[in-house]
Amino acid sequence: xxxxxxxxxxxxxxxxxxxxxxxxxxxxxxxxxxxxxxxxxxxxxxxxxxxxxxxxxxxxxxxxxxxxxxxxxxxxxxxxxxxxxxxxxxxxxxxxxxxxxxxxxxxxxxxxxxxxxxxxxxxxxxxxxxxxxxxxxxxxxxxxxxxxxxxxxxxxxxxxxxxxxxxxxxxxxxxxxxxxxxxxxxxxxxxxxxxxxxxxxxxxxxxxxxxxxxxxxxxxxxxxxxxx
Numbered sequence: 001x002x003x004x005x006x007x008x009x010x011x012x013x014x015x016x017x018x019x020x021x022x023x024x025x026x027x028x029x030x031x032x033x034x035x036x037x038x039x040x041x042x043x044x045x046x047x048x049x050x051x052x053x054x055x056x057x058x059x060x061x062x063x064x065x066x067x068x069x070x071x072x073x074x075x076x077x078x079x080x081x082x083x084x085x086x087x088x089x090x091x092x093x094x095x096x097x098x099x100x101x102x103x104x105x106x107x108x109x110x111x112x113x114x115x116x117x118x119x120x121x122x123x124x125x126x127x128x129x130x131x132x133x134x135x136x137x138x139x140x141x142x143x144x145x146x147x148x149x150x151x152x153x154x155x156x157x158x159x160x161x162x163x164x165x166x167x168x169x170x171x172x173x174x175x176x177x178x179x180x181x182x183x184x185x186x187x188x189x190x191x192x193x194x195x196x197x198x199x200x201x202x203x204x205x206x207x208x209x210x211x212x213x214x215x216x217x218x219x220x221x222x223x224x225x226x227x228x
Contacts, residue, residue: 004060004153004209005146009185010119013142014200016060016207019159023047056159059208062188065142066117066128067199070165070192073135074109077101099131106131121183128184136168136191140184145207147174152210155188158203164196167205171215 006015026047033040046052076095080086086105090098095107097114108114108131117128119142130138147153151174157167168189180186188205198204 002148002151002209002211006143007146007181008143009181009183010065010142012065012119013185014063014065015143016062016145019057019061021047021053021056023053059154059206061158061203062141062155062205062207064198064200064202064204067197068113068117069195069197070113070190071111071195072192073111073131073137075131075133075135076107077104077133078107079104101131101133106133119184123183126184130187132189134191135193136166136189138187139190139204140187142183142185144181144185146178147209149174150212152212152215153177154208154210156206156208158206160203162196162198164192164194165198165204166191166193171210 008015026045030042030045033042074095078089080089086098090096090105090107096110097108099106099108114129114131114137115127118125119128119140120126126140128140130140132138145153153172153174155167155170155172157169161167168191170189177186190204
């Protein structure tokens with residue numbers, strides 16, 4: 001059996017947890033309506049549907065480690081020739097905050113929440129949120145994960161997505177994931193599409209462990225009525 005190991009790198013981290021459907025509570029509610037109410041009923045109980053339960057309990061829930069209000073980013077990508085000054089170029093682009101990204105820069109308008117949540121490390125203060133372009137940020141979660149070699153970790157929205165926060169689906173190979181053991185731990189990409197407040201402990205994303213055969217699977221098609 002494959003195992004995933006979570007390790008908090010920061011005291012404020014909330015390592016992922018396994019979601020469990022409370023079947024007993026769901027059935028108790030259904031039985032209460034039938035026993036004590038004239039018309040109110042639950043005709044179909046999702047908790048009695050194995051495919052639904054497996055879908056809900058798949059993987060682990062990633063939770064917000066802080067309470068924060070995120071707003072959409074007004075960002076732009078630009079390059080700075082050697083003879084030019086970075087702040088001057090940013091001012092021409094009407095941006096106030098600059099973030100190095102490879103050989104280029106990402107500049108944003110004044111966005112307080114990007115730097116409001118810098119956290120302490122032995123090497124100094126680190127940014128929890130790093131602009132990643134196209135309105136997304138990398139959110140450092142303060143915990144690391146280790147998975148078996150040749151496995152993959154898929155990051156996806158939670159079962160009930162937040163309508164104002166996009167979580168792009170991504171897949172990380174074991175070699176990359178197991179190297180994310182610095183003070184910031186693993187990070188996931190998010191994109192606020194409207195002002196959104198997340199409280200500490202709110203579901204942020206879901207992660208699922210993948211076997212390599214999942215990525216190598218192929219499909220065939222048959223004619224109607226033809227045996228497969």
